[in-house]
């Protein structure tokens with residue numbers, strides 16, 4: 190069984206996917222973490238975020254390992270002499286600002302998608318295009334939305350920053366990610382603006398029961 194949870198930035202995808210996966214006792218998979226880790230490595234190596242061949246060459250030499258745990262995804266660079274966890278560094282404002290450029294490249298989308306499709310179900314997959322491009326056969330699909338202000342208020346609790354500036358950055362990223370960020374025709378759209386986390390997880394679990 191595959192369940193997809195897509196949505197706009199900071200709409201609650203990873204928290205909701207984690208809660209749903211825990212309730213179902215299956216893993217969840219964060220596709221955004223792969224885009225983020227690729228962006229982090231490119232920024233650190235000084236590789237242009239729009240140079241697909243150079244990015245693929247960099248990633249081809251990088252032993253990245255995604256750990257898709259229900260409680261929270263982690264990503265590692267398993268270099269034999271100096272293994273390193275990248276999870277925290279992949280969630281900085283610098284990565285936020287660069288990741289959409291890399292995610293626009295079809296070759297980089299294929300690089301991520303090949304890793305996702307190699308995983309063995311069951312799992313909950315979260316991102317932007319899990320229900321449309323990557324797992325169109327998923328048993329149940331959800332798409333989370335929330336107002337930019339609500340999302341900014343949530344995000345400033347995780348990252349240092351002024352709400353107004355964070356809101357503008359989220360709106361800019363929404364625009365940059367627009368092409369791959371739309372609900373599948375058979376997705377249930379959930380506006381999380383006025384729901385707490387438990388409320389969104391309950392809405393997804395109810396939607397799953399309806400599709401059982």
Ligand SMILES: Nc1ncnc2c1ncn2[C@@H]1O[C@H](COP(=O)(O)OP(=O)(O)O)[C@@H](O)[C@H]1O
Pocket residue numbers: 196197198199200201202203204205343344346347381384385386387389
């Ligand atoms: N419905 C909600 N109500 C309040 N806070 C939420 C809700 N959903 C998520 N959050 C919080 O908002 C922040 C962003 O959520 P996250 O799951 O990281 O979103 P995304 O994966 O879409 O970027 C986290 O701090 C999370 O705990």
Ligand SMILES: Nc1ccn([C@H]2C[C@H](O)[C@@H](COP(=O)(O)OP(=O)(O)O)O2)c(=O)n1
Pocket residue numbers: 197198199200202220221222224225288289292315316317318319362366369
């Ligand atoms: N399936 C996906 C997942 C993420 N992306 C891109 C778009 C986002 O700006 C970045 C980071 O995604 P992530 O879900 O980690 O970001 P947010 O937490 O929603 O801010 O990657 C994508 O294009 N397709």
